[in-house]
Amino acid sequence: MEFSIAQLLENFSDQKLVAPKVIEKKLGISEDESNIRKLQVALDALEKVGILEKDKGRYRRTPEDGLVEGKLRCSSKGFCFAIQDTEGAEDIYIRESRLSTAWNGDRVLVKVTKEGVRRRSPEGEVRLITQRSNPTLLAKVKATDSGYRATPLDDRLLFEIELVPDQNVPDLSVAIDKLIHLEMVRYPLGSHLPQGRIAQILGSNAESTADVDLVCCKYNLPRKFSDKVLAEVENLPKSFAIENRLDLRSILSVEIGGTAAISLTPVDQGWNLIVHIPDVSGYVAIGSNIDDAARQRLRSVGLGDTTIPMLPPIKFLQQSERLAMSVEIKLEADGTVTSFSIHPSVISVNAVLSYQEAQAVLNNQDSGDLSPEVKALIHNIVDVSQSLQKSRSLAYRLILPQAKTQEPDEGNRGISVVPEGIPIYGLVSEIMILVNQAIASHLAALSLPGIFCSHPAPDPVKIGDWLKLLECMGVQVPAIGADQLQPQDYQNILAAIEQLPEVTSREIVKYIFLSLMRLEEYTVEPEPHFGLSLIDQPYIHAVAPQHRYGDLLVQRLLHLLFSEGRDRRSSRIKEGVDLHSSSCHGQVNWSVLPPDRERQLRAEIELVLPKLNQQENLFFKAQSDLESLRKAEYMQARTGENFFGIITGVQSYGFFVEIESLLVEGLVHVSSLKDDWYEFPQTTTRAKGRGATVLVGRRSGRQYSLGDRVEVQVKSVDYYRQQIDLVAVRSSVGNVNNTEFEDELPESLDTFEEFEDVDSEIIS
DSSP states (O other): OOOOHHHHHTTOSSSOOBOHHHHHHHHTOTTOHHHHHHHHHHHHHHHHTTSEEEETTEEEEOOOTTEEEEEEEEOTTSOEEEEESSTTOOOEEEOGGGSTTOOTTOEEEEEEEEOOOTTSOOEEEEEEEEEOSOSEEEEEEEEETTEEEEEESSTTSOOOEEEOOOSSSSOGGGGTTOEEEEEEEEOOBTTBOOEEEEEEEOOSSSTTSOHHHHHHHHTTOOOSOOHHHHHHHHTSOSSOOOTTSEEETTSOOEEETTSOEEEEEEETTEEEEEEEEEOGGGTSOTTSHHHHHHHHHOBOEEETTEEEOSSOOOHHHHSSEEEEEEEEEEEETTSOEEEEEEEEEEEEOOEEEOHHHHHHHHTTOSOSOSOHHHHHHHHHHHHHHHHHHHHOTTOOOEEESSOOOSOSSSOTTSSOEEETTOHHHHHHHHHHHHHHHHHHHHHHHTTOOOOEEEBOOOOHHHHHHHHHHHHHTTOOOOSSOGGGOOHHHHHHHHHHHTTOSOHHHHHHHHHHHHHHSOOOEEESSOOOBTTTTBSSSOOBOOSOTTTBHHHHHHHHHHHHHHHHOOSSSSTTOSOOOOTTBGGGTTTOOSOSSOHHHHHHHHHHHHHHHHHHHHHHHHHHHHHHHHHHHHHHHHHHTTTTOEEEEEEEEEETTEEEEEETTTTEEEEEEGGGOTTSOEEOOSSEEOTTSOEEOEEEETTTOOEEETTOEEEEEEEEEETTTTEEEEEEOOSOOOSOOOGGGTTTSOSOOSOHHHHHHHHHHHTO
């Protein structure tokens, strides 16, 4: 497998000497001769530049004061900072001459050369680029006297790339003035320009390119499977062994929305719930070409109506009769779980419905083709899910006017978002969350390493700004710090938001709240999950192995448990525990898996975890980018039109407005406010008596304050950067203006954070 310098250096966390063979094993390249040679070259290079030192054939990190690791973030103005991973750590300013060919987004090792003073950040220089983040780019092609070059569309990448022809595009002249998807061949080397090849010629510009194509190229999302992968799918066996599996084909089951199939039977004072997770591991062998492709993609990516799958179409997963990993849960009438068991099985799915079709059954609007038994099952799902929601008193759900996510459970934001008019979506998700909890508790009870799912609480600073917005809009908020809020407090705040008189205001503040939620993270050991209010209970993703590689690994772990797990301490003990059932919890005080096997399994999980987290982050960015592109396209067609919106953020350079109903954000730049000289006091008191952040006109005293409803006009739209510039609508315009500040203030911003990184350097 390929590896980065960052992954290599992770093996030198202390001052111990490490042998190359150990590193080969940890990186999973012990049988790959070409990568073994690359590893040795990398070790020698790191020794030469002083990052590693060698002693008797083994290596260790060279201790060096002032050397920190971070991710490089640059602005379109050329200001670059290394952002450290440690929360609260200072950002390090790096001058252009000290970048050592590092680009925006690269992971770097930085040597601090000057400590920060007052408001100024410390300064540093890049010692080593540990991981490149731009293997592909979107760029425009131009002809030069020396050949053809490409200029990146991202204006934070301030360089040109020399194009080299290949069999895909042998004649580069056909790409002149066209937008291309470019693959890097060589990064800058001394005085030599970086080189790249054309992977795909797109449109004449970003606007003429399909938005999904634009996002796929920007994030290098593969849309096709190789011929060898497709051939392997075609050559899968015609049938699969069902020995040692429960035969559940006679039990009624329904699949809704592409999730795991559900069986549900009422019993005395409760329910017998069985969720049949597709047994992808039964069809995809470890180390196969299909598995390699899935391991590279790591998850399916939903982009609007387009899905980029993790796996190629496997017909066995769509057949009514299929292999499954069935989780049977005994529930009391109030939703309390009394016991559960997990078994490999074979099932027969009686009906496959979309969420809309299932909702039509509940609304008595279905076509009537379904059997009474299937309809009764769907109604029973509603009853059980509502009981589960009541039993989880701390949990909360948001109902937002947006399309559903592609996730069968809570989604990578950690909380369920139920699309308006389709409550069945949230009800099915409730059942899938319950199954995830059951499997997580089983692995934790047996002390097995797992790919557990945690969810950190939102950033208190950002939540504090959100609470300030709510307060300005008249919502009662707790009189405690944002870092002290508990899940129950958020539930109360969300309930208070529903009392706002304007529907659009409610939509805006809930939409902003969702945007403040951090992404879920994969961990080896159980950690708290904020979104589901699980403080001391483990959680895992397990119900979508066809869409998430982590779920597939969990499924393989369960198979390993059932095939190799020891159900008793020693062979001298006559009776063992049932490793399939929750009845064994609290009874196992021995290592269930052989120690060597467990250590190997833990090492494999630790190796893949960072990649899973990186892919989740990329997936979120791709989805957000597509949504923003479509909003920008919509607003571009409405340039010059007026809209009403809520001021959701105020800064010294202007204020941000969320346009009502559209959930589109734009910036009113301070230089466009020409009716007065507007200043930005750090604190001010409004007439209503509440503290707020405002821009105040020096002469007129006119205020633009957080939470105010304003009328704005769409001035301009930058489609690719998804930036919308607005101007405030006023009936009169004075002579005083802020144009003399225009050279100091940025004309365009990607995010709040990008400006904040350079704010103190420019403004002060």
